[in-house]
Amino acid sequence: MQLRRAARLILIGAPGVGKGTQTERMLKRYPQLSSISSGDLLRENVRQRTPLGIQADSLMRSGALVPDTMILRLIRNALTTRGWLIPKGGVQPFTVNYSIASEAAPAEASGDNFFSLPPLGNAHDEQHEYEYSDHPDASFILDGFPRTAAQALQLGTLLPINMVIHIHTPTSIILDRICNRWIHPASGRTYNTTFNPPQIAGKDDVTGEQLIQRDDDKPEVWQARLKSFEENARPLLRHYERLGVLWRVEGSSSDEITPKIVEEFARRFGA
Template sequence: MVLQRIVRAVIMGPPGSGKGTVSGRIVKTFGLKHISSGDILRANINARTELGLLMKACIDQGQLVPDDVMSRLILSDLRAVDQSSWLLDGFPRTIYQAEALDDAYSVDTVINLNVPFEIIKQRLTSRWIHLPSGRVYNIDFNPPKVSGFDDATGEPLVQRADDTPETVTRRLKAYKTQTEPVLEYYRSKGVLETFSGTETNKIWPHVETFLSRKLTSVNQKVA
């Protein structure tokens, strides 16, 4: 009998790189739990938890949520699924956060989606969102069944103010500045795997093949 080892993975990539789509496919194909920092953030703000109120105050003032607050929040949720394999999305975003994660868990692999910024700009300015759930649509390649409305609820979709071309350019520059050191951090540890391309459907088969081999190798080691 092959023993199943707990697998801990991180997915990285700039906003609009297809992380949500790829994460969904990884979860469906390999059974990992999807831990999204955005979902956790929204849930805590909506529930008005102590950390949620602190983060809302930062966001309302246009400030970044402090590293130690984000780390406490995410690690708290990870402890709740301690005996499960998971895929972490949206965290870590800084070296401090990466080190905090490393102090608590050993990360097996980091999947980095490398998509040209020009392609991302085109994607994001075509993006519409169902705010209550966070579901994302794109009028070019993932349109809603009914234009302007969420597939599941029928509620109206909105375009975020930060999806304008000027704001997208700033966000991408900020991501590059903030995250390049994190990618290098994981590269130096030998756990970073980068997948480059312009279309999620063409990147996905390579991610799937890599993870199939990775998980098979991991499980054989503990068989």
């Protein structure tokens, strides 16, 4: 299916709600959509030993968090490399073909090209340093960033996000989905005692070996994670609601939610 204009999406939802599943389905349905993952960009730049990757790696090795400014620079570089974000007064061709590796390579050649770009704007500045492409091929789903309202404000200095999808599944269903998950550690085979139980309780279907439940799948761990998400997401959702780009979808399963997302997305961006 074709798009008539650029879609710049963010999916917001609690852990276990199926954001990754929805992203995969959207990418398959709309070839003009790309996924831009802040985590993938960070790992690739560390692997490629770019100037920014070296700094990030040093921070992570020391146990420090990678600051928002570094993540924003990674995202900015990915967008400018693709030609979707253009420094005002500069000339940058529009490009469609792109890979993660291609965005890291120029840093090897030019030494410090991450830092030669114009500085990140102030979150409260009305004058942006960039122009952005509204071509349908400049459509993306941004994964992993922003997670807070402060990060969203900084992202807004680069370009406007024009659709934020809040995926909501009742907490009881998420807990049932995750906390009833059991794993065969040797193979990674996964079972769920609710909808995909093993043939013999507690045993792997293939080997008969004992199944285990990961520590981070236990109910008390997930309840804490869900509570933390709700607290952090509330200001973020309010921010995008004020901008008029927030849309909420609710359902008990990914299969129930997907058609609703596709219908609304097609209404807003479909050709």
